[in-house]
Amino acid sequence: MNDQLRRLWDRCRGARGLWRELLMFAACIGVGVIVMPCLIFAVGRAALGPYAHGSVFALWHDFMIGLLSGSQAVWFIVLGPYLLAWLLRGGRRLLHN
Numbered sequence: 001m002n003d004q005l006r007r008l009w010d011r012c013r014g015a016r017g018l019w020r021e022l023l024m025f026a027a028c029i030g031v032g033v034i035v036m037p038c039l040i041f042a043v044g045r046a047a048l049g050p051y052a053h054g055s056v057f058a059l060w061h062d063f064m065i066g067l068l069s070g071s072q073a074v075w076f077i078v079l080g081p082y083l084l085a086w087l088l089r090g091g092r093r094l095l096h097n
Contacts, residue, residue, distance in 0.1 A: 028082035037063045
């Protein structure tokens with residue numbers, strides 16, 4: 001299994017052009033859908049107390065409902081990691097030119 005992950009990682013690192021951008025987009029959307037709600041839950045619980053509807057899974061369920069209903073705030077959270085990646089790339093390009 002470790003060898004398969006290493007080959008996948010090497011293949012992703014060597015990707016160029018549209019394929020690389022699609023991989024970046026998919027990874028960022030995955031972070032936006034899975035990791036961001038968990039971070040929101042943890043920070044909200046620490047700052048505001050327990051979530052009114054229950055556990056992190058209840059928040060994730062509400063998050064998915066907001067995503068499917070077209071909530072702009074939820075879509076911004078999902079697309080946030082990709083937007084951040086674009087900003088970091090642009091900043092790096094500005095610094096190197």
